[in-house]
Amino acid sequence: MTYADYATLVQPDRVHSRLYKDPAIFEDEMDRIFSKTWVWVAHDSQLPNPGDFVTTHVGRQPVIVNRDKKGVVRVMLNRCRHRAATVCEAVSGNAAGFVCPYHAWTYAQDGSLRGMPLPKGYKDFDKSNHGLVQLRVESYGGLIFATFNESAPPLEDFLGRARPWIDLFMKQAGGFPVKAAGEHRFTFPGNWKIQLENTTDAYHFPVVHKSFLTSLDNATEELFSFMQGDGYVEDLGNGHSVLVMIPELVDLEGDLDAPVPERFEALAEELRADYPEEQVRRIVRAVGGSGFNLNLFPNLACSMAFFRVLRPITVDKTEIRHIAITMDGGPPAANRARLRLHEHFQGPMGFGTPDDADAWERVQRGAQAGDDVWIMVNRGEDKTASNAGDVTAETGMRAAYQMWKRMMVA
Amino acid sequence: MSGVDQAKAAEAFIALEADLLDHAEYQQWLDLWDDGGLYIIPIGEGDDFEDRLNYAYDDAAMRRMRVARLTSGQSMSANEAARTVRVTGRYRLLDSSADDVVNIRCAQTLTEYRRETLRTYAANVTFVLKPCDDGFRIQKKVVRLINSDGALAGLTYLL
Known part of the structure; x- marks a missing residue:
């Protein structure tokens, strides 16, 4: 395709569904994005x-x-x-x-x-x-x-405003080093950008994940009921974005004086035998993960408590890995809690992932309909210095597609 | 019961369990379990399930939640669950850590059909069964998929 075509396929508020289904576009993405950027x-x-x-x-x-x-x-x-x-x-x-x-x-x-x-x-x-x-x-x-690109900007420049969010995300090992601790790997029959969008999509959560929310205790369900909260989505530049779902869990080292949530009280009590109270609170607060998803263009997300990695295989097949994170050298009881939380939502038998994967597959199937029907990403207001933003805004998708366009026409 | 009779009884019990799962009779399936039983779908080799990432590591509460989810009508994938047929065979009694339980391993081949796609999952399955008045209760079921460390697809039923 010509460069001019790519400029017209991505509009500020919509993208053409050819982006999900045209094998020629996929070939160009491999050359112009995956062989050119970090x-x-x-x-x-x-x-x-x-x-x-x-x-x-x-x-x-x-x-x-x-x-x-x-x-x-x-x-x-x-x-x-x-x-x-x-x-x-x-x-x-x-x-x-x-x-x-x-x-x-x-x-x-x-x-x-x-x-x-x-x-x-x-x-x-x-x-x-x-x-x-x-x-x-x-x-x-x-x-x-x-x-592959010797003239790509230094990584730190490419990550730019995403860096402080990476720093925040790495606090979830509760003062211990972050350890990648196994993964769930699965494929879905759909384009990679459908998954890229999803990690910055809070709007789907109460719909697709109703069965997950029902399985939680009341306090945790309340925590995940963030649609009316103070969350937001922020464009961090270069296609990166952050979706803040639970603002009070942005900094896991903040607010350590707050009471331990009831669901973690038994864990806290177990840890008190081996750790001073301040460290117990730090570990327990980190067990459930961060309150945000950081989407790094094009293939990684630091998603609440795990790494989400996508790999494009063909235009309509994508592999996803959900890598669990534990506290390296941390208390086994806390690490078991993290592993069980990961199993609860993630993976082919999780209470969340199979429903996500099904929704993405349905997007790919539906996108076959209509030769000139667009994918809408116009929802919600972006967070800016003067705007509080909206947790359900499709800001992160708009940011990713603008980066996609920049790379595809470069 | 003689060892041979007990092995036959265990095989019949495993066939019943497979039939309940294929027909999504999940409440009856829950009744097959010992309260302290563990339902485990591990990734890769090893037996230190509690300290590793698995696909499932379910105690009684988690099993009940899993069944509630599959039958709730709230899960879009489970609402359109795959049809499954599973066959178990190649039974072998293993040494038991305790005298009063049956430790038995078998092969399981499961075929699922969903949205024009037929898939097969093969697994080694190990049961620790505790005899009781009306048969057995499951103390432990470990399903080792032969592709557990590969890329799977969403499972809309129980293995």
């Missing part, structure tokens, strides 16, 4: 030691994220420089290096090519030019991002 690949806690690695994707491209023996985090294409076989099929682990299973070309932890069998068969071959292909890597607050 894409989240891992959290520091997944690679605590030299040699630790995880395998993942940047866009559609398989990569290895590993910590080399000097402690440097590398993101490298997972393909042998000889005839392209993947050099690692494990999801995670610790490796002294990577050996291609096809002809045994061998790479060091830093990706450099160490050798291959029968090297005499190569004339004038410079091994130093045939290491695993490396991406640019930067991190902030333990979040590791990679990009």
Whole structure:
């Protein structure tokens, strides 16, 4: 498609439904967005030691994220420089290096090519030019991002006004380091941007998640009944946004004198045997997670108590990971509470996720109807210096689509 | 009851449980459980379920909430629940940690149909069953999907 077409497909208040269903647009998104901007690949806690690695994707491209023996985090294409076989099929682990299973070309932890069998068969071959292909890597607050784009702005500039929200989000380990602690992974038959929208969509919550709300005790149900509250959505620039659902839980280290909620009183009592009261309150307040969703364009959300990662697979298939977070070295009782809360809402058997996934699938199916019918994202007023905003505003979607347009026409 | 009779009785009980779930007779399913029973759908290997992320780690209260959700009419995915047929077989008695329970493992193949899509889920299922006057009560059911560490889709029923 021409650049002018992309400019017309995204209006300030609506986007064309071709964005969900045109394979040619999807191809351009892979080139112009996922190969051009910072894409989240891992959290520091997944690679605590030299040699630790995880395998993942940047866009559609398989990569290895590993910590080399000097402690440097590398993101490298997972393909042998000889005839392209993947050099690692494990999801995670610790490796002294990577050996291609096809002809045994061998790479060091830093990706450099160490050798291959029968090297005499190569004339004038410079091994130093045939290491695993490396991406640019930067991190902030333990979040590791990679990009193919050498001229992308520094990560900290790209994150910009999202950075203070990342700092706030990382307080949910209650004073301990944040630890990625397992994940629920599922696919849904729909376009990736449907999920991108959803993490900044408070409007759907009481409708889609009625069965979840019913399962809560009264006080917790009240906490999640934020439609009439003081929440808001704020455009943070570069496609990032924050949806504040529960303003009193924005800063988990604030308001520590408040009474412990009844639902956490038993946990608090258990912790008091091992921790002073102030630390008990800090841990307990952090157990339930933050009161906001931070949406980072294009593939990560720091969502209340977990990381949401999306991976576009095809124009109408997307993989989602919900990575649980625990307190590294924290009290087992508090971490169990966090894991049980994650299981309650998230995952293919959660009380929330299956309904979300069903709604997204219905969007994809419905979007097949109508050749010139638009997706409306015009709801609510943006938060500004002079405007309180509205928790159900579609500000975050507007922000993401304006960034999408900026990248697609660049 | 002899060991052979007890194994046969356990197999019949597991078949009953499977039939109740396929026909969404969830209240009767709840009655099969011991009050302290745990219903666990883990991710990957290992037995330290309590300290790891699972798909489900349900005590009695959570099981009741789960059934309430599936039957409430409030969940859009459950309102259009998949049809399922599951078959259990390949039974094997395992050593029990206690004398008064039956520890039995079986294979389960479940086929679901929803919105034009047929899917299969295969699992190793382990039951710890406590004999009682009218059969057994479930003390523990662990469903280990062979693709538990893969990408699943939303489940609109119970495994």
